[in-house]
Amino acid sequence: MDLPTDLRLALTNRLANIPQKSIAATVERLSNRYRGGHPPAEGTFLHTSADVIAYAAYRLPATFAAIYAALNETRKRRPDWQPRTMLDAGAGPGTALWAASQVWPDLAQIALLERDDDMIAFGKQLATHARSAAVREATWQKVDLLGQWESEPKDLVTTAYVLNELPASQLETLINKLWSITTDTLVIIEPGTPIGFSHILQARQQLIAAGANIVAPCPHNLPCPMANNDWCHFAQRIARSQLQRQAKQATLSYEDEKFSYIAASRTKGLPIRARVLRHPQIRPGHIHLELCTPEGLQNS
Known part of the structure; x- marks a missing residue:
């Protein structure tokens, strides 16, 4: 798959005026941080606007692919459902916003929660290039998910690549809060690693206990048969632009993003x-x- 044309052009235009060597050096530094596998003490890998731009070159296409794949599988299990309102918690540059608008074009009201000012500014800049009015008009709120915050109930609630950056002691509280504001379906996406899957498994068990129906990827609500001997993950291929290949110092024209996810609904799929x-x-x-x-x- 490829990025939507408007998102690809917006990202390319944003990266075009920045020296590629500078982006590549920052990408390498971020890559080394992510490979550490543990959230930093300050809770974020990104510290400057340059970090945010490099992150977009380094991770946005791959995370878009994973989020789109998870949401599209959810749609397949709920083909007659059309969410109108959405909240994305830990929105980053708005990746889930773009993915959800592709899967459900009739989304009308979208709220994004993000704590980093530079990330919010970057996400807003990208959104101005969107064909979708819902993407352009999305509401951005500066919010620390571990702090005090409120939201009106939403049809669709998403959080992607967030749990792995939070203290383990805070996950249960956040999952409960996200479910409490979900009127229909909650989708959680994490890296396709043993640690990422462990967070998905925790969310799955917690949501089932709260009365949720697992819509995807599981074909049942029973205990996960992979809990003790393997981890459940999937892969989605995404094309790389020339600028992205340069930023990542990569030769392949594509990359495969491995991810784990869970879609929990108040309605059976x-x-x-x-x-x-x-x-x-x-x-x-x-x-x-x-x-x-x-x-x-x-x-x-």
Whole structure:
């Protein structure tokens, strides 16, 4: 997949006037921070406007791909549902805003919560180039998710790549709050790593206990069969522009973003019999599939 044309052009235009060596150096520094795998003591990897711009070059396309894929799978399980209002918690540069407007074009009222002033400014600049009025007119609020904040209930609530940057002791409280303002569906996306999946698993268990129906990716509300021996994650391929390849000092024209996610709803989704967990293995005379089913993991 590729970024939507308006987002791709907005990002390219924003990066075009900045020396590529400068972006590449900042990207490398950010990459080293992220590889550390633990949230910094101050709670953020980004400290300057240059960091925000480099982050957009380094991560925005890949996180867009993951968020879009998770939301699109949610739509497939709820094909007749059309959310009108949305809140994204920990919005960054507005990546989920753009992805959701692609999946549900009739979104009309969108609120974004973000604590970093530079990130808010950058996100607003990108949004001015959007074709969607909902993206252009989205409301940005400076909010620390670990502090005191309120929101009107929203049809769709999302949070992406946020839990992994928060103290473990705060996750339960935040998940409860996000669910409390969700009138229909809450979607949580995390990196496709063992740590990322552990946060998704915690959210899954917590939301089921609160009465939620798991819409995606799980085909059931039963205990996760992968909880003790593996981690559930998916991959989405996204094209890289020339500027992004230069910023990441990469040669491939694409990258694969691995992610874990959960979509929990107050309404049941269309039932599915199983979820394919691995790339099918094509062998002479048959195809081997690893499936998640209500009866547990199955090889077919």
